[in-house]
Amino acid sequence: MKLWLAKQRYLIDFTLASLARRKTRNLGLLLVYTLLVFMLASVTLYTHALRQEAARVLAASPEVIVQRMVAGRHDLIPPGYMEKIGRIRGVQKMEGRLWGYYYDAVTKANYTFMVPAGNPPAAGEIVVGPALERSRGLAKDNGISFRSYSGKLHTFIVADVLPQASELVSADLVLMSEQNFRAFFDYPVGHYTDIALSVANPQEVRNVAVKLGAALPDARPILRDEVLRTYASIYDWREGIVLALLSAAILAFGILAWEKASGLSAEEKREIGILKAIGWETGDVIKMKFWEGLLISLTAFLAGFVAAYVHVFHFAASLFEPVLKGWAVLYPRFQLTPHIDGLQVATLFFFTVVPYAAAVLVPIWKAAITDPDSVMRS
Amino acid sequence: MIELSGIRKAFNQGHDNEYWALDGIDLSIEAKKVTALRGPSGSGKTTLLTIVGCLARPTEGRVRLLGEDISGLPERFLTEIRRKRFGFIFQQFNLIKGLSALDNIILPAYPTGRPRRELLERAEELLAGLKLGHRRHAKVEWLSGGEQQRVAICRALINDPELVIADEPTANLDTHLSREFMGILEGLADQGRTILLTSHDPLVVESDVVQRVIDMRDGKLIDEH
Ligand SMILES: Nc1ncnc2c1ncn2[C@@H]1O[C@H](COP(=O)(O)OP(=O)(O)OP(=O)(O)O)[C@@H](O)[C@H]1O
Ligand SMILES: [Mg+2]
Numbered sequence: 001m002k003l004w005l006a007k008q009r010y011l012i013d014f015t016l017a018s019l020a021r022r023k024t025r026n027l028g029l030l031l032v033y034t035l036l037v038f039m040l041a042s043v044t045l046y047t048h049a050l051r052q053e054a055a056r057v058l059a060a061s062p063e064v065i066v067q068r069m070v071a072g073r074h075d076l077i078p079p080g081y082m083e084k085i086g087r088i089r090g091v092q093k094m095e096g097r098l099w100g101y102y103y104d105a106v107t108k109a110n111y112t113f114m115v116p117a118g119n120p121p122a123a124g125e126i127v128v129g130p131a132l133e134r135s136r137g138l139a140k141d142n143g144i145s146f147r148s149y150s151g152k153l154h155t156f157i158v159a160d161v162l163p164q165a166s167e168l169v170s171a172d173l174v175l176m177s178e179q180n181f182r183a184f185f186d187y188p189v190g191h192y193t194d195i196a197l198s199v200a201n202p203q204e205v206r207n208v209a210v211k212l213g214a215a216l217p218d219a220r221p222i223l224r225d226e227v228l229r230t231y232a233s234i235y236d237w238r239e240g241i242v243l244a245l246l247s248a249a250i251l252a253f254g255i256l257a258w259e260k261a262s263g264l265s266a267e268e269k270r271e272i273g274i275l276k277a278i279g280w281e282t283g284d285v286i287k288m289k290f291w292e293g294l295l296i297s298l299t300a301f302l303a304g305f306v307a308a309y310v311h312v313f314h315f316a317a318s319l320f321e322p323v324l325k326g327w328a329v330l331y332p333r334f335q336l337t338p339h340i341d342g343l344q345v346a347t348l349f350f351f352t353v354v355p356y357a358a359a360v361l362v363p364i365w366k367a368a369i370t371d372p373d374s375v376m377r378s
Numbered sequence: 379m380i381e382l383s384g385i386r387k388a389f390n391q392g393h394d395n396e397y398w399a400l401d402g403i404d405l406s407i408e409a410k411k412v413t414a415l416r417g418p419s420g421s422g423k424t425t426l427l428t429i430v431g432c433l434a435r436p437t438e439g440r441v442r443l444l445g446e447d448i449s450g451l452p453e454r455f456l457t458e459i460r461r462k463r464f465g466f467i468f469q470q471f472n473l474i475k476g477l478s479a480l481d482n483i484i485l486p487a488y489p490t491g492r493p494r495r496e497l498l499e500r501a502e503e504l505l506a507g508l509k510l511g512h513r514r515h516a517k518v519e520w521l522s523g524g525e526q527q528r529v530a531i532c533r534a535l536i537n538d539p540e541l542v543i544a545d546e547p548t549a550n551l552d553t554h555l556s557r558e559f560m561g562i563l564e565g566l567a568d569q570g571r572t573i574l575l576t577s578h579d580p581l582v583v584e585s586d587v588v589q590r591v592i593d594m595r596d597g598k599l600i601d602e603h
């Protein structure tokens with residue numbers, strides 16, 4: 001056992017020495033390899049975290065949202081509408097919601113104005129999302145004016161700034177009281193934007209939707225599960241695009257690895273011959289090269305993965321942001337919750353390290369099993 | 379020490395360019411003696427060395443080491459024999475570029491797993507014996523031809539072999555260095571090692587150190603002195 005360990009140490013020593021001897025080539029390879037792992041890991045970490053984030057946000061949203069449709073367009077909920085829903089069984093809680101979009105000419109961005117369900121801000125006060133805090137330089141107790149669509153200027157005091165927690169969705173939020181909201185948008189009394197329904201039993205959700213359709217033919221129920229699925233497929237689709245772009249890079253890397261491997265240089269072949277001639281076993285030679293491949297690929301994998309982690313969770317994936325995130329003009333610059341999925345890491349490992357190891361070992365093995373008598377010539 | 383009987387070696391057997399480099403060699407190499415193979419280029423000297431040194435297998439015939447038939451042994455055992463019993467000095471030295479003299483010398487001992495300190499001590503001793511101690515940390519590609527050969531000799535001796543095999547050891551050396559080499563060879567012979575070498579160099583084959591000269595031609599032994 002001790003002997004075995006000593007042998008492995010010698011093999012690793014020699015491997016490190018031979019890596020150092022071919023510094024430029026190995027560094028170049030390491031760089032390309034690391035970059036590849038970095039890109040792949042960034043995409044997977046990022047989309048995974050986004051999906052998680054969306055799921056987390058939606059988990060807190062109502063099971064069903066009812067919108068009214070007029071001529072195929074989303075319209076206001078008129079008075080008396082809610083009473084009809086009240087009679088549907090399975091609906092535990094129901095509330096009319098008020099929200100709308102506001103285009104801010106100063107930042108050229110859209111904000112979501114909204115009246116929160118529980119304890120809304122006092123009259124004349126607003127609570128803003130972190131994106132607004134940044135783009136308009138707002139802080140608690142500042143005053144801010146918005147010109148309403150009717151042309152009147154409304155001034156509010158910032159009572160608070162929302163926490164970062166679910167920034168993906170709340171970044172561009174502006175929360176205000178019901179009177180302020182109705183006054184700002186000239187929203188008719190008794191009308192709502194949509195209706196949120198809580199359904200206690202998940203199995204009932206579909207039934208409720210069917211009954212809604214019967215009772216209110218002009219209503220469109222939006223189920224939370226469907227939204228979740230839509231989100232997921234949007235992220236899948238975007239991830240797909242980026243991965244398709246990356247596959248070109250993967251291909252290039254594959255060619256590089258194969259080139260390095262099959263183009264085992266004359267120098268390397270000669271060295272393998274020498275080592276065998278002076279008493280190294282075929283197995284020793286292969287092990288040495290195995291350590292070499294493992295060192296390169298593990299280093300690249302670790303470096304690439306750590307870099308991707310930092311990129312995604314500390315720099316908010318700034319390289320991919322435009323492709324992978326929402327359409328909103330005002331990008332929420334949010335911090336994703338760091339999350340690593342074991343299976344995901346394993347998959348990534350499998351697709352980057354294993355092909356390399358295989359590509360490198362096959363030609364080495366071929367060179368290592370030949371008779372060493374060629375070292376006597378040349 | 380080593381007995382060869384009926385050795386034949388073919389290259390590219392079964393192809394159009396089939397060539398018999400050795401054609402029926404019967405030879406006994408005696409222990410603790412210096413034996414030289416001599417002959418024109420292409421006569422099969424190097425090929426014979428690769429067979430004695432277990433670097434290649436004969437196409438036909440038997441090789442016996444200390445009475446034991448080793449021609450049928452699996453690769454792994456041949457490697458072990460090479461490592462434990464033989465030391466090689468190649469014509470091109472065959473050192474590993476980028477490594478220091480010391481690192482090159484201890485390379486054949488890696489598979490034995492002997493402690494590094496012990497190996498380095500032994501390597502230093504060997505280098506000092508060949509008056510090369512001051513160059514121990516130099517990368518081998520910076521060394522002169524003669525220095526490189528002395529490093530190669532040290533490497534051949536690190537596992538303390540009984541048989542030292544040298545192919546054309548003076549082919550890359552000038553007269554002065556060749557004489558020095560013969561001095562080193564004498565030292566090895568005095569330590570009781572068996573030595574087998576090939577050479578056309580009169581300075582080698584006519585030297586007093588060489589006790590036995592075998593002439594070869596066309597893959598056969600033709601004469602002996
Ligand atoms: N791998 C090989 N394939 C084909 N022919 C070979 C091979 N190796 C050696 N030969 C041939 O075998 C013959 C003997 O070669 P060998 O190297 O043993 O000669 P040598 O006596 O050492 O010559 P020199 O004095 O030039 O070194 C030569 O004709 C050579 O061309
Ligand atoms: Mg020769």
